[in-house]
Amino acid sequence: MKHELITDAKLISNYINGDESALEVLIEKHKQRIYSFIYSKVYDGDVADDIFQDTFIKVIKTLKRGAYNEEGKFLPWVMRIAHNLVIDFFRKNKRMPKFDNTGEFSIFSVLSDSTLNAEKTIIKAQIETDVRRLVDELPDDQREVLLMRIYKDMSFKEISERTGVSINTALGRMRYALINMRKIIEKHNIVLTD
C-alpha cells in the first residue's frame, strides 16, 4: 500500500541518486503486469522469466547511465522493452534448428530464410498494387468501408460512427465490396497469387 503513494518518477529519481531499495519497490510494483504481459506472449514460465530478467537489465543499465528520459511513463516504457525482447525471442527461435526426433536432420531447417527474396518482394508489391486498383474500382461507399476495415484496421463500430451509418449497413457494404472485388477478379481473369 505504501508503494502506491510514491510515484514512479520519484522512485526512479531516488534510484538514480543511489537508493537501491527504490528499484525493489519499482519491480514489486510492476512485476505482475510486466510478467503477465510476457507470459501471455510466450506461454512458458522459464522463457518469461528470462525475458523479464533481460527487460530489467536493460532498465537498470539505462537508468544507471542516466539515459532515461522521464516523462512519467515508466511502465509503458518497460512494457515496450519487454515487447521488443519478446519479438527478438520469436525471431531467434525461428532461426534455431529444430529436431523432430525422426533421426534425420535437414540442413534447410537451419538455412531457411523467412525474408522475401528480390523476386518475391517484387511479386508481393505487384499483388498489393493490383489489389489497390481493384479497391479503387469499387463504389465510393463500399471502398470507404473496406479501406477503413482492412487498411486502417478499424472496427465496424468505429466505421459506423465515422461514416454515420448503422453497423449492419457497414457490414453489408463490406460484404458487397468483397463480392464485387471477386466479380472483377473473375471477369478479368486476374491472378493475385504468387
Place this chain on the structure above:
Amino acid sequence: MEKIYSKQPNKNQNKFEPKVDTINFLLNYSKSLRVLKYKHLKFDTILN
C-alpha cells in the same frame, strides 16, 4: 458430491509472477553495476 469452487485453493496464484531468484538476481545485478564516465564515454563495470 457437490463441489464448492469458492473454497478451492488457487494453485495458479503465483503463476504470473517472476521467480524470487530472478528478482534477487536483478537486485544484486543493480547493486554491482557501476557506470564509469570518461569524457564522453560510459563504461559498465560489474563489481564482485
